[in-house]
Structures are given as C-alpha cells and as structure tokens.
Amino acid sequence: MDAQKALDVEKDSYTFLYRLIDILIIIICFNSALILYGEDFSKDYLIVLIFTLLVYSYLSESFQLYRSWRVGKFSRMIGSLCLVKLFCFFIVASSLFLLKESESYSRIIIVGWFSLSIISLMTWRYLAKWVKSIRRRSGLGFQDVAIVGLTSTGINLYREIIKNYELGFNFVGFFDDREPKRLGGMQTNLIEGDVNEAVALAKSGKIQKLYICLPMVAEKRIADIIEQLGNTTVDVLITPDFLLKNLMQARIGSVGDVDTISVFESPVNGMRRFYKRTFDVLFSFTAILALTPIFLVIGAAIKLNSPGAVIFKQDRYGLDGRKIKVWKFRSMSVTENSDVVTQATKGDARITTVGAFLRKTSLDELPQFFNVLFGDMSVVGPRPHAVAHNEEYRKLVTYYMLRHKVLPGITGWAQVNGWRGETDTLDKMEKRIEYDLAYIRNWTLWWDVKIVFMTIFKGFVGKNVY
Structure with missing residues (x-):
C-alpha cells in the first residue's frame, strides 16, 4: 500500500x-x-x-x-x-x-x-x-510502457495508449511467453519478446510502466512476475480481465493491514453524500413552495372526480432495500399495496379520468418531493418499484438489487431515456436496470442536474405510461 x-x-x-x-x-x-x-x-x-x-x-x-x-x-x-x-x-x-x-x-x-x-x-x-x-x-515527460500479455484486454489498452497521445506514453511493445497458435489470432507482430525480456527491460530502467494483462486464472504466473519486479522502480499495474464492468466503485480500501477492493458499494459516500443531500433538500424545498398552488388544484380535482384519499402511500424499497412509504396522488379507484400489484396497462379500468392525465404527465409523482425532503428519496435516482415487483424481478434480472445502493429518485437516467411506465416484458425491465446501474456507477452531481433538465423537456411523458 x-x-x-x-x-x-x-x-x-x-x-x-x-x-x-x-x-x-x-x-x-x-x-x-x-x-x-x-x-x-x-x-x-x-x-x-x-x-x-x-x-x-x-x-x-x-x-x-x-x-x-x-x-x-x-x-x-x-x-x-x-x-x-x-x-x-x-x-x-x-x-x-x-x-x-x-x-x-x-x-x-x-x-x-x-x-x-x-x-x-x-x-x-x-x-x-x-x-x-x-x-x-519535445519528448519531455514521456514514459516508456510495455504490456505483458497479448490478450483482448491488452489490445484494448494498447489502442487507448496509441489513441491518446497526450497521456505521454511511448509504447515499447507486448511481451508474452505463449506460442503463436495459443494466441487466438491476435496481432503477433506486436510481440517484442517474452516475459523475461520485459522484466529485464524493467530492471535496466528502459521502461517506466509495465501493465500486466494476463488472464486472472494465471495467478501464479502473475505473482512470479510481480516478485521479479519487486527490486525495480518500474510502475506495475494489473488490468483484470473480469468483473470490471460490474464493479460499482472499484475502490481500494483496507481493514487493518488487509487490503480490499470494493465490488458493490454505493458511489454516494463521504462528502458526496453531503453534496447530494444538500442538492436534494434545497431542490425539493423550493419545488414544494413553487408547486403548492398546483398541489391544491390537483387535490381538489381528485376529490371531485372520485371518492377516496387524495394522497396514496405505497410500500417501496428504498436505500439498502429498506421499505419506505412513497407518496403519490391517487390516480386509481383502488389503492393496491399488497403482495400482488398489477401494473397499469393501456385502457386500465381502475384509472380515473383525472388519474389518466396525472399518470400520463407524471404529475401523480409530485408528492414525492416530500419523500425527498424527509430523506427517503432523492430528486434523481432509480425509480422505486412496488415491493411485489421487486421480489419478482430480483430473481429474473442479474444485479437487479444493486439499484438500491442509492436512494430511489423521482426521476432517473432510465426514465429520461424512455425506459419508464409499463414493463410487460423482461427485456424492458433489463433495459431499465441497465440504465439504472450505469447511473450508479458513474454518478456525479452534474449528472443529476443534467437529468433534471432532461426531465423537464422529455421526462414527464412516455409511450409506455398508462
């Protein structure tokens, strides 16, 4: 370390x-x-x-x-x-x-x-x-770099080095011990020698960085290379060939003297949590003040249109899979909150006249600004699903529950990209989860601001919203 x-x-x-x-x-x-x-x-x-x-x-x-x-x-x-x-x-x-x-x-x-x-x-x-x-x-500030392992990961790294001149890397070549027939049609002309030659270059100070791109199954070989480079000043970096796209943080930490790599961890931690929470509180408080007249109009319209409560509270999963009560304007003649919840479909008889307009324009979601203010939700994040839907899809969609590593949101990356409303097929839900996880992996406060602006222009309506 x-x-x-x-x-x-x-x-x-x-x-x-x-x-x-x-x-x-x-x-x-x-x-x-x-x-x-x-x-x-x-x-x-x-x-x-x-x-x-x-x-x-x-x-x-x-x-x-x-x-x-x-x-x-x-x-x-x-x-x-x-x-x-x-x-x-x-x-x-x-x-x-x-x-x-x-x-x-x-x-x-x-x-x-x-x-x-x-x-x-x-x-x-x-x-x-x-x-x-x-x-x-002028040739100043350049570093000579080499790659051990002519693999698909190594080729991708090589292309990035060549493409990004300003990195200041001078590529020396690939080094691999395997016979050409074991390289699976890779560009063998890029190989400058075997692994021992790469180690020799490192020991003589002729390269400053060495990337190890061998398959992780070659654990003993990798350990042997690292041991040989232990008495050199070369920077040694390992590029794993698995899991990378599924890592939430890829952050190195430690417990005492034991090193750890985070695989699934919320990106909103430390000061980032403070920044996002500050944005949520200020935005939701301002929105509630500005939208109060609209709240009153919608509430009166719901009351006049059909009997029942104005606000409907439904169980959803929040941060870390804990149950929360999500507020919505009632848009149906029923208020389902059981173990079995039927998604709204086109022409659904349960939807009221006023409710149809509210759902189509997403105005039924406005009370969730109170959820944001109370800390159960965020302005931007994966949309919370009904508990019954969560229990169903967590068994069908890989990494489904990772969407709960952050607070659920009123709007989200999936929603502004068209993946909202009814999920009548598994591939629709998979696509929604794909966008949710992309948001979590790459979260920044600027992205939240961008999504809010995108929501204003195209996030309120959708072809699958009933």
Whole structure:
C-alpha cells in the first residue's frame, strides 16, 4: 500500500495546486474589478468574496472539477468550469437579492468580476494544456510502457495508449511467453519478446510502466512476475480481465493491514453524500413552495372526480432495500399495496379520468418531493418499484438489487431515456436496470442536474405510461 499512498499524495498535490490557483485567480480578478471601477475594498465586499469562494469550492467539489480528467475530456472540463461559475454567480446574485443587499454593491463590479474570473480560469487551463502539449512534442515527460500479455484486454489498452497521445506514453511493445497458435489470432507482430525480456527491460530502467494483462486464472504466473519486479522502480499495474464492468466503485480500501477492493458499494459516500443531500433538500424545498398552488388544484380535482384519499402511500424499497412509504396522488379507484400489484396497462379500468392525465404527465409523482425532503428519496435516482415487483424481478434480472445502493429518485437516467411506465416484458425491465446501474456507477452531481433538465423537456411523458 506504500505505492498507493504515494500515488494518492501525488494526486492530492495536483488537485491542491489547481484549487490554490483557482482561488488566487478569483481573488485577483475581484481586486482588479474594484480597481478598474475605482471602488475601495470594504468589509461588505470582503463578505461577498468569502461567500463566493465558499460557494465556488462547494460547487467545484460537487461537479468534480478537480478530479483526474481523462484525455479527450478537456472540453468537458471547460464546460464544467463554466457551469460552476454560472451557478456560483446565480447563487451569489440571488442571495444578495433575497437579503435585500443588492443595492449595497455595484452591479458592474459583480458582473465584471465574474466575467473576468471565468475568462482567467479558462485561460490558465488552456495555457497548462498548451505547455503540456509542448513538453510532449519535445519528448519531455514521456514514459516508456510495455504490456505483458497479448490478450483482448491488452489490445484494448494498447489502442487507448496509441489513441491518446497526450497521456505521454511511448509504447515499447507486448511481451508474452505463449506460442503463436495459443494466441487466438491476435496481432503477433506486436510481440517484442517474452516475459523475461520485459522484466529485464524493467530492471535496466528502459521502461517506466509495465501493465500486466494476463488472464486472472494465471495467478501464479502473475505473482512470479510481480516478485521479479519487486527490486525495480518500474510502475506495475494489473488490468483484470473480469468483473470490471460490474464493479460499482472499484475502490481500494483496507481493514487493518488487509487490503480490499470494493465490488458493490454505493458511489454516494463521504462528502458526496453531503453534496447530494444538500442538492436534494434545497431542490425539493423550493419545488414544494413553487408547486403548492398546483398541489391544491390537483387535490381538489381528485376529490371531485372520485371518492377516496387524495394522497396514496405505497410500500417501496428504498436505500439498502429498506421499505419506505412513497407518496403519490391517487390516480386509481383502488389503492393496491399488497403482495400482488398489477401494473397499469393501456385502457386500465381502475384509472380515473383525472388519474389518466396525472399518470400520463407524471404529475401523480409530485408528492414525492416530500419523500425527498424527509430523506427517503432523492430528486434523481432509480425509480422505486412496488415491493411485489421487486421480489419478482430480483430473481429474473442479474444485479437487479444493486439499484438500491442509492436512494430511489423521482426521476432517473432510465426514465429520461424512455425506459419508464409499463414493463410487460423482461427485456424492458433489463433495459431499465441497465440504465439504472450505469447511473450508479458513474454518478456525479452534474449528472443529476443534467437529468433534471432532461426531465423537464422529455421526462414527464412516455409511450409506455398508462
């Protein structure tokens, strides 16, 4: 674990530098705006500066602005930066307006400051990228890398190395002990030698990284290679050939002195849980305030249309498979909540006139903002299924219950991609679970924001919703 700790320190130093430079740029731009406008630096402006830095830092972590950005994703990093600054400006401006303090500050200074800082933050990132590219073209900062194992995993890794020039990798070749006839038609011309030659290159310092892409069944061979490389300074990395696509986190941890790799674990942990919960509370509280008139209108319409309660509470599975009561506007003449729940179908006689409209437009789901506020649900997450459906499909769909590693949501990635409503065939449910698990594996707060906007434009209706 010493090597892992060293990598963590290096990564932390890199992100700390980015954070420090960003903060310095924001402060410099703030002072520049004051000087250009001829305004003195007062206590009021100091409060705004500190508040802005706190909001910017929070949003930066929420949008993972300082994570390690993969090659080819630089434009996405710039896009995230712009969104962070825009959200930051909106929050600061809204706070000043709501607190009736906006008259105490110059609008020109505030707007000029944010405009100058976003241009400066983008510029320094482009300069950093340009300097890195110059170094790469000059042959500086390159690492010679080799791959042990001419396997499908190794070929995929090789293609990524060749495609992503900015990684700064100089590919030396493949090294494999197997006879050509055992390589299954692989590109044997890529092989530079056997494993012993790769070890020799590592010991002589001619390569800096060695990727082991052998099948995991070759455990003894892998252990032997690692042991031989134990007295070298080469970076050794193992690329497993199984399970990767099903890992929820793939995070290395430890229990005492025993190392562990997470296979199924919620991505929303630590500070991430705090960020997502903050977003949920603020969004749901605002939504409830804004939608109160609509709640009253819908409630009155339900009462006038058919006898029964306005709000229907149904048992669903929540986080970690615990039962929760999900709130919905009643849309049927019955309120099923037993071990057997029949999904609504086209022309279902149980659906009321008002209920048909509510279900078609998803307005029946609006009371779930109270579930979000109470902490049983999230604004975005896998849609909660009836308990009876859960018990049925968990036996039929692989990894079905992993959708409960996060809070269920009012809307979700599956829903905005059209996989909502009736699941009358197994392949429809499998497709929904596929999208749910993709969301869980790759969750970010920015993705939540994206899904909310997608829901507004195309997530309220669907062809399979009855």
